[in-house]
Amino acid sequence: MTTSTDNPGKKIRDTVPRTSQGIFRLPAQRPTILEAIKASNYDRVKDLIPIRMSRMSTSPFAFYRGTADIMARDLSSLPHTRLQVQAMGDCHLMNFGGFATPERNLIFDANDFDETLPAPWEWDVKRLATSFVLAARHNNMRETDAQQMAVDMAMAYRTGMAEYARMNALDLWYMKFEMHDLLNRTRSEKVKTLLKEAMDRAEKSSHTKVFYQITQSVLGSFEIADQHPLIYHPIDLVQQKKKVQSFLDHYKSTLQDDRRYLFSQYNIVDIALKVVGVGSVGTRCLVALLMNAKDDPLFLQVKEARTSVLEAYTSKSKYPHNGERIVQGQRLVQAASDIFLGWSTDGENRHYYLRQLRDRKIAPDVEHFDKEILAAYAGLCGKVLARAHAKTGQGAVISNYLGKSEVMDEAIGKFAVAYADQTEKDYADFLKAVKGGKLPVSVK
Structure with missing residues (x-):
């Protein structure tokens, strides 16, 4: 017994x-x-x-x-x-x-x-x-x-x-x-x-469908359409292209080799802030549009990663980067995770994690x-x-x-x-x- x-x-x-x-x-x-x-x-x-x-x-x-x-x-x-x-x-x-x-x-x-x-x-x-x-x-x-x-x-x-x-x-x-x-x-x-x-x-649902829903053609190229105050462009991509590319290079380094190879085929076309959810509103949540040589679109959601609300009542995360904390936690819990799940840091030392936007x-x-x-x-x-x-x-x-x-x-x-x-x-x-x-x- x-x-x-x-x-x-x-x-x-x-x-x-x-x-x-x-x-x-x-x-x-x-x-x-x-x-x-x-x-x-x-x-x-x-x-x-x-x-x-x-x-x-x-x-x-x-x-x-x-x-x-x-x-x-x-x-x-x-x-x-x-x-x-x-x-x-x-x-x-x-x-x-x-x-x-x-x-x-x-x-x-x-x-x-x-x-x-x-x-x-x-x-x-x-x-x-x-x-x-x-x-x-x-x-x-x-x-x-x-x-x-x-x-x-x-x-x-x-x-x-x-x-x-x-x-x-x-x-x-x-x-x-x-x-x-x-x-x-x-x-x-x-x-x-x-x-x-x-x-x-x-x-x-597909990236192509999302592409036609949230983009517009401007002088022969595509950009994410502004829908103030829920979608708008917080930065000038042309002026900030080096900083954005550095951010994406950091992100790419967090991907597995095969996914890094796939991601390297895409180039950044546009980036806009997009208000999402309830609790996340006000944090820096963006949508990045990338396209490859065939003009196939890839949308990434770029979300600010703040300190977990649990940390004050448990213990400090073993991951110094909050984006990595989120990514590693997600990989542990989910049965399968997005192939583009990764993290990066901007020029102001803010933490972010990235994943595909609306993938089925x-x-x-x-x-x-x-x-x-x-x-x-x-x-x-x-x-x-x-x-x-x-x-x-x-x-x-x-x-x-x-x-x-x-x-x-x-x-x-x-x-x-x-x-x-x-x-x-x-x-x-x-x-x-x-x-x-x-x-x-x-x-x-």
Whole structure:
């Protein structure tokens, strides 16, 4: 008979009971929401901050997406198992989706790693669970259904962790959530229809299609079309060409040899700042257009890489360069990563990471998900997160801590509701600051 003394996962329950994971208490000396938001706006592009504030003001769910730093502080003050994984850091349901592997197969996986860092596994689970409660409330679902979404996600994570912890290490590493397989396995006709439509759109997406969507012809050459204030040219490429080329040369040196050879066939044509997401608004996010001798386009997204919001509550990243931190974390977690994933530094010593823009991406249209579809999505995200954590942490120990009962599932559901309530209170304080003129908001 196995006892807690020879089962490290169960032994952790003595100091961190699973039921304690359902408790949320505000940390002592928590900054006001105004103070926290102003701190998070530090060193962002000043003219873009009002757009960020405007996007965060649309709903508690949107506000939540822009406040990973606040939740990181709150989570760090709560009991946790101290079992670390390569955490996503900003683990909410909009940071999962479909994309093409280098072999051009569509898979579903986590897809945002700006905040990735080794951290306790519970932090990702609790942030993801809370996002489902907020999304369900945003879609006007019943409160019992909203909590059940978090429970469903936690159950999928627990059962997934039990399965993946037993897998051969190589099998786990090669494992992918292929979209065609997900389509064939689903029993819900509604979910099946949604997947088919999303896959069809992704298959038709290409760099050529994006090229005609966001470029214009000027005097026989192409450039990215300005769409103020969301897309514009912050620099004169002709005047800054040497600096841009130096930046790209640094980036190229971070690629594998075969990918470096492929990239060397392309030349920079244009570069523009492009506002993306919610939490990223105000950071320096750009789109670079490159073309080869055949006039084939290649679009790269160039994103500023700031210090992870988790670092203040865990430990300093082993990577001095934040772009490399993001790239290496993404490669660890994802089943397959973009072949053009790399990093660089600009002339002002700002860190960036680069990847392809919109390469057969599938983004979840969560605002239009009903109860059945959102529940299925919760289960899928829970499984994907469990695989990521099993790959990069002590899967067997985490699984033994979680156990076979629904104790942990219910605790996560309880926490998610409590933190969603807190988020709505914080959102109300945020709106007061906005209406009081203490935070700038775009009217465009």
